[in-house]
Amino acid sequence: MMKKFNDTFLRAIRGEQIDHVPVWYMRQAGRYQAEYREIKKTRTLFEITHDSELGAYVTELPVKQLGVDAAILYKDIMTPLPSMGVDVEIKSGIGPVIANPIRTMADVEALQPFNREDIPYIYETIRLLRERLEVPLIGFSGAPFTLASYMIEGGPSKGYHKTKALMYGQPEVWHALMEKLGDMVIDYIKSQVDAGIQAFQIFDSWVGTTSRKDYVRYIKPTMERIFTELKDTGVPMIMFGVGASHLAEEWHSLPLDVVGLDWRLSIDEARERGLTKPVQGNLDPSYLLAPWDILEAKTKEILDMGMKQPGFIFNLGHGIFPEVDPEVLKRLTAFIHDYSKEKMEVGK
Numbered sequence: 458m459m460k461k462f463n464d465t466f467l468r469a470i471r472g473e474q475i476d477h478v479p480v481w482y483m484r485q486a487g488r489y490q491a492e493y494r495e496i497k498k499t500r501t502l503f504e505i506t507h508d509s510e511l512g513a514y515v516t517e518l519p520v521k522q523l524g525v526d527a528a529i530l531y532k533d534i535m536t537p538l539p540s541m542g543v544d545v546e547i548k549s550g551i552g553p554v555i556a557n558p559i560r561t562m563a564d565v566e567a568l569q570p571f572n573r574e575d576i577p578y579i580y581e582t583i584r585l586l587r588e589r590l591e592v593p594l595i596g597f598s599g600a601p602f603t604l605a606s607y608m609i610e611g612g613p614s615k616g617y618h619k620t621k622a623l624m625y626g627q628p629e630v631w632h633a634l635m636e637k638l639g640d641m642v643i644d645y646i647k648s649q650v651d652a653g654i655q656a657f658q659i660f661d662s663w664v665g666t667t668s669r670k671d672y673v674r675y676i677k678p679t680m681e682r683i684f685t686e687l688k689d690t691g692v693p694m695i696m697f698g699v700g701a702s703h704l705a706e707e708w709h710s711l712p713l714d715v716v717g718l719d720w721r722l723s724i725d726e727a728r729e730r731g732l733t734k735p736v737q738g739n740l741d742p743s744y745l746l747a748p749w750d751i752l753e754a755k756t757k758e759i760l761d762m763g764m765k766q767p768g769f770i771f772n773l774g775h776g777i778f779p780e781v782d783p784e785v786l787k788r789l790t791a792f793i794h795d796y797s798k799e800k801m802e803v804g805k
């Protein structure tokens with residue numbers, strides 16, 4: 458018998474009637490899973506994504522194992538960059554490393570427009586997943602600032618000094634780069650929507666390193682254009698970044714649907730600051746290593762805050778890390794479902 462499609466995640470975003478709080482986890486496909494580690498013994502991330510059957514398997518695995526309410530397409534924020542001429546490799550335990558960093562206007566001019574024909578395997582994975590999944594499929598893209606930070610630094614960074622030096626010192630180069638990456642994000646998300654994704658998240662993971670004033674001046678115009686152009690897709694749009702509480706009002710004012718929060722700003726505080734839109738978050742993933750009663754108490758606290766108004770999706774404040782026990786995530790998912798279900802029934 459076919460199981461009924463669980464659209465709780467999409468209904469929650471629309472503020473519709475639901476019977477439990479939906480949950481999914483950033484990095485729900487990854488090295489905390491034994492099956493994933495086994496696959497990674499012989500294949501790189503790019504090799505997995507080029508194999509649509511394998512990409513679909515890895516995407517679906519946490520949905521089956523944990524019982525989460527949404528799947529996030531397995532790929533990386535680096536996936537579209539080779540199409541633009543970026544020479545990128547993802548090194549295990551380090552992250553993306555780029556051999557041809559951006560330093561000058563000539564480097565920006567040399568970037569090619571993203572071409573969806575370069576990544577047919579991603580769309581094939583989306584099509585396979587839409588046939589198989591009983592929960593919505595989330596697509597995603599990195600945001601221009603976060604992608605630019607890798608492209609300028611040449612890899613992961615602590616201070617983002619080269620990125621900001623280019624932003625402040627060569628603003629015309631910076632804006633040209635933001636424009637090109639903005640074009641890519643728009644077409645890349647549209648292409649994923651055409652293939653069948655049902656929501657998307659924009660990862661501006663490292664944008665919290667900029668001030669509010671700089672965000673408005675150097676980054677927000679491109680974000681405004683991205684969300685304005687993508688609104689027509691009709692697919693819910695989620696924003697996320699780490700340590701970006703000071704930008705929460707700026708995000709809220711963008712034409713997006715869901716504001717993702719990390720653990721630095723509580724949901725109550727976000728509401729007090731006028732964030733009336735649906736929120737997603739925000740358990741500090743470190744709690745996943747704490748004893749169960751401590752994790753449960755914190756989860757309850759977040760659910761109690763999130764459930765004060767419609768439009769709440771439970772997630773972590775950042776991705777799952779390799780040391781986390783899958784059994785803990787399974788128990789947590791069941792707890793979120795049971796606790797919120799009970800609370801909704803009492804509230805009726």
Ligand SMILES: Cc1c2[nH]c(c1CCC(=O)O)Cc1[nH]c(c(CCC(=O)O)c1C)Cc1[nH]c(c(CCC(=O)O)c1C)Cc1[nH]c(c(C)c1CCC(=O)O)C2
Pocket residue numbers: 482483484485486487488497501502529530531532533534535547548549550551552553597660662699776
């Ligand atoms: C900044 C960023 C990257 N990639 C991503 C971000 C934004 C989210 C965030 O803030 O963490 C997004 C991403 N990367 C990956 C996903 C898959 C979907 C999911 O969340 O399950 C998603 C959503 C796979 C991946 N991307 C990567 C892994 C882990 C290593 C691997 O399996 O090769 C996975 C599962 C590699 C990667 N790729 C990147 C980093 C920092 C790393 C980690 C390096 C490491 O610790 O080894 C860049």
